[in-house]
Amino acid sequence: MSDPLVLVDPTTASFEFADLAAAQLPVTDHSAHRGDGIFETVLVSMGVDGATVVNRERHFTRFRSSASALELPDPDDGLWDRVIDAIIAEVVAAEPGISEFGIRYAMSRGQQGADGQFRPRGWAFPVPVDDHIRSARAQGVTAVSLDRGFDAYIGSKAPWLLIGAKTLSYAVNQAAGRYAAEHGAEEALFVSHDGVVLEGPTANLIIRRGDRLLTPDPEAGLLAGTTQRLIFERAEEVGLRAEYADLRLEDVKTADAAWFVSSMRTAVALRELDGNAIPVDDELTARFQAIVRAG
Numbered sequence: 001m002s003d004p005l006v007l008v009d010p011t012t013a014s015f016e017f018a019d020l021a022a023a024q025l026p027v028t029d030h031s032a033h034r035g036d037g038i039f040e041t042v043l044v045s046m047g048v049d050g051a052t053v054v055n056r057e058r059h060f061t062r063f064r065s066s067a068s069a070l071e072l073p074d075p076d077d078g079l080w081d082r083v084i085d086a087i088i089a090e091v092v093a094a095e096p097g098i099s100e101f102g103i104r105y106a107m108s109r110g111q112q113g114a115d116g117q118f119r120p121r122g123w124a125f126p127v128p129v130d131d132h133i134r135s136a137r138a139q140g141v142t143a144v145s146l147d148r149g150f151d152a153y154i155g156s157k158a159p160w161l162l163i164g165a166k167t168l169s170y171a172v173n174q175a176a177g178r179y180a181a182e183h184g185a186e187e188a189l190f191v192s193h194d195g196v197v198l199e200g201p202t203a204n205l206i207i208r209r210g211d212r213l214l215t216p217d218p219e220a221g222l223l224a225g226t227t228q229r230l231i232f233e234r235a236e237e238v239g240l241r242a243e244y245a246d247l248r249l250e251d252v253k254t255a256d257a258a259w260f261v262s263s264m265r266t267a268v269a270l271r272e273l274d275g276n277a278i279p280v281d282d283e284l285t286a287r288f289q290a291i292v293r294a295g
């Protein structure tokens with residue numbers, strides 16, 4: 001896959017192509033040493049009608065609400081749309097047969113100028129759907145549950161925790177993934193300190209119980225997922241009712257099926273949690289994957 005990088009200047013609403021392999025970010029940028037910024041990763045799915053940016057609007061709406069939570073400037077939708085379209089054009093020109101790829105776009109607080117003001121900085125680049133993702137889609141994953149360290153529904157009392165914002169501070173999420181791997185699992189499943197199931201470090205959880213699809217309420221302390229919402233919107237098509245619920249680990253372990261869902265994974269079966277096997281519904285997994293791919 002070609003690897004263009006687009007550097008975005010949110011202040012002048014302009015952008016330019018740059019070299020992804022070359023250094024671009026001053027170390028004094030607050031994203032580099034504070035993780036002070038926001039991002040989105042969208043799936044671009046190629047079909048007979050060209051490129052579909054899956055959940056394009058939902059991603060941008062979340063980008064705006066993350067900006068608002070961090071008191072960053074409101075992102076300009078026209079600008080970021082042009083950036084995404086420019087990357088798609090580059091990737092498709094370089095690899096006309098490509099079937100899908102991701103685009104990661106981000107905005108940092110930027111550097112502090114002599115006047116004390118910050119000048120935000122943006123960027124965007126493509127990310128491949130790699131073998132790791134493809135094998136998780138095909139084979140499902142195992143997970144261990146991990147304490148997220150806060151009680152459910154704390155977000156409204158503690159807005160500084162930025163729960164629900166997609167920030168560039170993912171060190172905890174990365175550490176959870178490593179911890180899971182060290183303990184023989186492919187994924188982590190975060191649970192609030194008081195026992196409410198939340199999400200994976202980079203994915204939402206959906207379970208099936210009979211004819212119901214259940215997912216944790218984003219207000220409980222997790223990122224409102226674009227993929228989860230797309231699947232919920234289309235649940236009736238697969239004969240299921242979709243509901244938000246407070247789930248305990250026992251609910252997941254005794255579910256009829258469970259999935260981690262996210263933009264790049266689409267839907268991945270969770271086939272084992274803390275050593276307990278969970279039934280895998282291959283047909284429904286394939287339906288969910290197709291629903292997400294079609295956008």
Ligand code: PLP
Pocket residue numbers: 041199200201202203204222223224225226227228261262263264
């Ligand atoms: N939860 C977290 C913490 C995430 O980082 C992500 C995506 O990366 C998700 C959930 C799933 O969100 P989406 O479906 O919008 O990709």
